[in-house]
Every structure is written in C-alpha cells, then in structure tokens.
Amino acid sequence: MRPSRPESSGACRFPLVRIVKGVAAREAGSAVVEFTFLGLLLLVPVVYLVLTVGQLQGGSFAVVGAADQAAKVYADAETAEQADLRARQAVMLAVSDFGFSGEQVLIDIACEGVCLSPASSVTVVVELQVPLPLIPTMPGINTSVASLTSTATQIVERYG
Numbered sequence: 001m002r003p004s005r006p007e008s009s010g011a012c013r014f015p016l017v018r019i020v021k022g023v024a025a026r027e028a029g030s031a032v033v034e035f036t037f038l039g040l041l042l043l044v045p046v047v048y049l050v051l052t053v054g055q056l057q058g059g060s061f062a063v064v065g066a067a068d069q070a071a072k073v074y075a076d077a078e079t080a081e082q083a084d085l086r087a088r089q090a091v092m093l094a095v096s097d098f099g100f101s102g103e104q105v106l107i108d109i110a111c112e113g114v115c116l117s118p119a120s121s122v123t124v125v126v127e128l129q130v131p132l133p134l135i136p137t138m139p140g141i142n143t144s145v146a147s148l149t150s151t152a153t154q155i156v157e158r159y160g
Contacts, residue, residue: 051133056146058098059130063150066094067126070107071154074122080115083122091126104129104144118158125151 070087077083087109092102106127113120129144137143 048133052145055130055133056148059100059128059146059148060150062095062098062100063126063128063148065097066091066105066128067124067150067152069094070109070124070126071122071152074109074124075116075154075156077116083116084109087124091124095126095128100128100130104131116156118156121153121155123151123153125149 069090073090074083074087077086088107091105091107095102095105108125108127110123110125111120112123115122127147127149130146130148131137131143132145135143
C-alpha cells in the first residue's frame with residue numbers, strides 16, 4: 001500500500017503566486033530600458049572601431065599610391081628641381097584624395113647615383129600620421145592612431 005500524501009490545498013500556492021506577480025509587476029517595462037542602454041553601450045565602441053579601421057585602411061591606400069606616383073613622376077621629370085616639386089605635389093594630391101592633410105605627411109626622396117641620370121634609381125618614402133576619427137587635433141596632443149610608411153623605387157629610363 002502506498003503511503004498517503006497530504007492533500008495540497010490551493011491556499012499554499014496562492015501567496016506564492018501573489019509574490020511572483022508582485023515582483024513581475026515592479027519590473028514591468030525595464031527590459032526595453034536595459035536593451036537600449038546595453039545596445040548603446042556595446043554599439044558605440046564597435047562603430048568607433050569600424051571608423052578607426054576604415055581610417056587606417058584609407059591611410060594605407062594613400063601612402064602606397066602617393067609613394068608609387070611620386071617615384072614615377074620624379075623619374076619622368078627633366079630637372080631635379082622640377083622632379084622634386086612634381087613628386088611632392090603628387091604626394092599631396094594622393095593623400096588629399098583620401099581626406100588627409102599635408103601636415104600629416106613626411107616625404108623623403110633619395111637618388112642612387114646622380115639624380116635623373118640614365119639607369120639611376122629614385123626612392124620615395126612617404127610617412128603618414130593617421131589621426132583618430134572624430135577627435136579634433138590640439139597643439140601638444142598626439143591624436144594619431146598609427147604611423148604608416150610606404151616606399152617606392154623607380155628606375156630612370158636610359159633613353160629619354
């Protein structure tokens with residue numbers, strides 16, 4: 001024979017149900033607030049990270065293109081003064097196409113042998129300081145996230 005269990009009455013469960021309903025009533029509507037707060041808290045850094053990576057990618061495209069074009073323009077010029085001016089203008093144009101300013105760029109031009117003599121080579125090094133996005137620059141404060149460098153070498157044609 002099975003031992004008999006005491007019959008449970010609905011009175012035992014009624015206060016428990018009332019307590020649960022009271023707790024639920026106090027927290028009604030807080031999920032929307034929590035979702036909004038946590039969504040913003042997590043979304044803002046992710047969006048800023050994407051902007052920063054985009055800024056770095058644009059900077060890397062800018063320095064590679066600037067160094068390559070500057071070396072080609074330098075090797076194609078008639079005089080060394082004209083070559084230097086054209087190379088610097090090519091760097092500034094390529095960098096400004098990607099939204100960077102001339103103050104963020106360092107240009108180094110070196111020739112192997114006599115500059116612009118047939119079969120000599122010219123090497124252009126372009127360095128770009130990529131700033132953090134959406135942060136204004138102030139004197140004395142370094143707001144750059146990275147320094148990107150690219151080097152390009154071009155050989156001056158033998159027959160001109």
